[in-house]
Amino acid sequence: VFQKRRVPETPTTCDMAKRARLSGVSPLARASARSKVEDVQKILKDADSDGDSLLSLEELQSYLGDYLGYGQLEIREFFNEHKSEVGKVDLAGLQRGFARLNPYLIGKRNGCTIWRKPGAVCAPGAQVNIEDLVDCKVYICDKTEQTFVDECSGCEVLIGPCEGATFVRDCKNCTFWVATRQLRTRGCTGCSFYLHSHTEPIIEASKELRFAPFAASYAGLADHMAAAKMDPGKNFWNAIYDFTGRADGANWRILSLGECRELELHDGDALGDWQCPSPELSHELLCTAPLTSDETHGQSMTQIPQTRPQLPEATGAKASREVVSDEVVPKAGPQPAPEAKNEAMTGGSGGGYPGATGGAGAVAAAAPAAAARQKSKFIKVRSLTPDSQGVSLFA
Secondary structure, eight states: OOOOOOOOOOOOTTTSOOOOOOOSSOTTTTOOTTOOHHHHHHHHHHHOSSSSSOBOHHHHIIIIIIITOBOHHHHHHHHHHHOOTTSSBOHHHHHHTGGGGOTTEEEEEESOEEEEOTTSSOSTTOEEEEEEEESOEEEEOSOBSEEEEESOBSOEEEEEEEEEEEEEESOBSOEEEEEEEEEEEESOBSOEEEEEESSOOEEESOBSEEEEEOOEEOTTHHHHHHHTTOOTTOOOTTOOEETTOBTTBOSEEEOOGGGOEEEEEESSSOOOOOOOOSOOOOHHHHTSOOOOOSOOTTHHHHOOOOOOOOOOOOOSOOOEEEEEEOOOSOOOSOOOOOOOSSOOOOOOOSTTOOOOBOSTTOBOOOOHHHHTSOOOOOOOOOSOOOOOTTTOTTO
16 A cells, blocks of 8 residues: 655745844845855845745745835745746845845836835935836835935835935936925926925926825824824925026926825735825815925025916816735736726736836836736725835945
8 A cells, every 4th residue: 555645835924923024224234236145145044944945935925025024026026036946046046136135225127016114124324225217116114214216217106204305316207105304306307296394395407396295005104204203284295495496487386186196005905094194185285375494495595486386276076096905815817807987906017016007097008028927916996085324224
């Protein structure tokens, strides 16, 4: 009588004990293309739960997702790109993609979705750099000390409460949800800002910018704003000072309510409540007079024209709300097309990465190569009516 031998299975994320979220500086803070093999081995050992010197998808989800606060879509893409012939990531594969795992430096990507969840980048002195991205979605759902966004195109970026300054430079056709002590832009064109700023925002050498009050939600946002000492009722979002202002018109305007997009983020499949501590968007809020500040920016010396735009017209349209959930469990088989009256659900592509979207009601076409990969598992719902000083840790 022959008895079939049972081969032990690799533990799944359900079998593994969930690792507690990191507190402090990420062990990947210095990850770069120049990292020594010993540093890569240390991370491999820390993430390897079964001691086989290989990393399964589940082990990466536990280490990068549960422990370090990365998004499931990004983890799945990394695994698919760097796994070996045995179906797991070995030391060589981890070293190849090591620079991409630096939580504070997000750059040189196309059509990707990147999450940094609470605890991922909030270490004291940490600086977040987002650069050279095309058609990407970046959700920094954490408190930061200073943030730089450079040379991005067609991207959507959420930056959680920033205790210092947020610099946005040389970006085109991007949408930003930003809560910061101070916003400074330079060389930007065609970008929208849903802004909470505790000082007058400064723009320079920029044109066709659009502004509205901050309108985003994720679990822990209110706590992050409180920790950053931000008062939701004190917002200089429309007190714009333009260092390249002109007398014959403004380089920026205020969005109408029907153009506004609220962003609601959820960590996982379960949806919760809207958790934005800022006032609800309304036509009256968009038309409110700007707050005044004691800061002068040198206006009395330079006499730069500050032409304000006309106020938006009341059209009766409401702001749309986009609901995005990080992928947790892959769904098998094709998904049925949604039936929508006031809702539109769209999926992205690229190894589970959502593609770019245009303005409200428009979805940009994904690249042919990306379309062949796995569909993302998030949804977007539109027109829902309810309602670093640089400590350069990566260097």
